[in-house]
Amino acid sequence: MTEEELYCIGCGAKIQTEDKTLRGYTPASALAKGLESGQVLCQRCFRLRHYNQLEKVFATDDEFLAMLDSIGEEKALVVKVVDIFDVYGSMIPGLHRFVGNNPVLMVGNKVDVLPRSIKPSRIKHWMMKQARVAGLRPIDAMLVSGKKATNIDDLLEMIEKYREGRDVYVVGVTNVGKSTIMNQIIKAATGNKEDIITTSRFPGTTLDQIRIPLDDGTFLIDTPGIIHHHQIAHVLSEKDLNLVSPQKELKPVTYQLNPGQTLFLGGIARFDYISGERASFTCYFNNDLKIHRTKLENASAFYEKHKGGLLQPPNEKDSPSFPDLVKREYMVKEPSDIVFSGLGWIAVHKPGKIAAWVPEGVDAVIRESII
Template sequence: MAVFCTGCGVKLQSENPGQPGYVPVSALEREQVICQRCFRIKHYNDLTPVPMDNDEFIHILHRIGEARALVVKIVDLFDFNGSWLPGLMRFVNFNPVVLVVNKTDLFPRVNWVRIEQWVRRQAKEGGLKPVDVVFCSAEKGTGIQALMKSIEQHRQGGDVYVVGATNVGKSTLINQILKQAGAEKAPVLTTSRFPGTTLDMIKIPLDDGQALYDTPGVINDHQMAHYVASEDLKVILPNKPLKPKVYQLNPRQTLFFGGLARLDFASGERQSFVCYMSNELPVHRTKLEKADELYSKHLGGMLSPPGNESLKEWGPLDQHTFSLKDELCDIVFSGLGWVAVKGTGARLTAYAPKGAGVYVRPSMI
C-alpha cells in the first residue's frame, strides 16, 4: 500500500535518496511520515528543488471540474497580478469559488474598503465571479474564522479544493484552519518561503465524510521568485509590513531595485514615485544617462540582489515602455512589488529579467 508524505503529499519511497519522496525505511513505521525533503525544509530551511510538470496541474484542475466541490482560490495581495491564475473558471466548471486574499499583514494602514472594491474589479476583469471575497493573513491567523464560515456556507456538503500559484500561502492557510478548528491530530503541512513546496494533492478528511484538498502551487513563470536563487528570496519576499519608499523624481532620472529591475522616468512632470517592495530590497536613484554604466559596474555588488548564485545565469534585462494616461496607476514587477505614480502624460521604461512580468494597472492604494 502506498504511503504519502503528510507534509507535501508526494508518494514515499526508500530506494533512491536523490528522488522526491525519499525516507529511511525505519521512518515508515511512524503514524505521520514526512519525506526527507520536508524534514530539511522544516528543520534547516533547506529546499531541494523538484521540477514540476504543468500538465499535472491541468489534470488536477480537470478533476476539480468533474467533482461537486467548492474551490478556494488564494491570491497574494502583495503579488496580486503575479499570483492570479488566468482561465480558472474554464476548469472548475460550475463549482462556486471563494476568493481568498492573503498576506494582508504585509500592508501598512490602508483603506480596506477601497482595496476590496479594487480586488472585486480586478477579479471581474480576470473572468472570475466569486461567491465571496475574504481577506486574511495565514501567517498571523487573522480572518481565518470568517473564511471557515464562508467555506461551510458555500461548500454545501461537498469537498473543498484549495488552489493558487506557488508561494501564495495555501499550506500555511490550511494549517491555520486546522489549528483554529481544533484538529489537533491533523497532519501539519510543510510550509516555506520557497515556491513549489507542496508536490502533490494532500487530502484532509472533514467531519461529514468529505475532504479538504491542498493542491500543488501552479507555477507562474513570470514571477520574480523563479529568476533568483534561494539566497535572494529572503530579500525580495517581504515578511514584515511594507514601509513605502517615496522618491521625488525629475524627468531623466532612474530607480534601481537592487539589480533585479529598473524604472526610467523618461519624460513628464516632476512627481512622486512611491515604491511598495520588501523593506530589505535596496533602491538606488541615479541620472538616466549614468544608469547603464552604473548597472554594468555594480551589478551583484551595490546593485544586489541578484547574489552570486543568481548571477550565474543572469542575462540582460528586457525593457517595457509605457505612456501613461490614468491619473493614478501602478507599475508592477511581478513578485517584486510595484511603484505608484501619478501617471498623466508620463513616459516610463521598466526593465526586468526576460520573461518576468511587468504591468500597468489601476492604483491599488
C-alpha cells in the same frame, strides 16, 4: 531503496529516499520502520498526520490540468489563494475553464505587510476585479495572513458558509503561501471545541492531494502548487528571494523625480521616468531593498558597473544565472501603479512616460492605483 516500488498510503506518491525536495521522499530509517509496521508514509504525510505540518508539493502542468479536470466534474467549493503582492502572477491560466459551475472564493495572502494606509475593502475590490479579468467570477474574497494567522477564523466561517456540504479544493500557484494558510486552517479547526476537522487520517491521490476529512463526510483538499513560470521566485536564489520578499509592514518611500531619472530596485529591476513634469513616485517594496537614484542617460552603464555589488540583490554567488533586464514602456494618463511581479509596486501620481525593467521572463503590469 528497495527494488519493489512502494507508494505512500497517505497521498499515493511513489516512495523515494534520495531527494528530500521531491515528492514521495522518506528517510531510509523511517522507510524501514514503515515496512515493519506495514504503514509506509512519505515524510510530508507523516508530518501532517502526526504534527499537523503541511509541506509544499508541486505538480507538473499536465498533472495539474488533470486534477483541474476532475474538479470541474465534481460539486465543490474552490478556494483560490493568491499573493497580494503578485496577484497577476498568482493566477492559474485557464482556471475558469476547469472549475465548471463550482463557486470560487478568492483568498489574498500577506495582508499583514500591507501599509496601514491601504483600505482592505479597496484591496478586495481590486483583487476581485483582477480575477474577473482572468475569467473568474468569484462569489467573495477574503484577506488573510498565513504567517500571522490573521482572519483565519473568518476564512473558516466563510468556507463553511459557501461550501454548502460540498468538498473544498484549495488551489494556488507556488510561492503564494498556500501551505502556510492550510497549516493555519488545520491548527484553527482542530483547536476548535466543535472539532470541525478530524485529523486521524489524511488519505490522498496519486496527484499528491491531501484530503482532510470533515465531520459531515466531505473533505478539505489541499492540492499541489502549480509553477507559474513568470514569477520572480524562479530567477532568484532562496537567499536572495528572502531579501526582497516583504516580511513586515511596508514603509512607503517617496522620490521626487525629474524626467530623465532612474530608480534601481537593488539589481533586480529598474524604473525610468522618461518624460513629463517633475513628479513624486511612491515605492512599495520590502523595507530592506536598497533603492538607488541615478541619471537615465547613464543608467545602463551604471547597472553594468555595479550589479552584484552596489546594486544587489541579486548576489552573483547566490543567483549566478540571473537573466538580463528587459524594458516595458507605459504612457500613464491617470494615477496608476507599476507592479513588479513578486517585488511590489511604484505609485505614479501624474501623467508621463515611464519604463519598467524586469528580469527576462518576469512580468511587469500597470493597474489602477489602489491607494
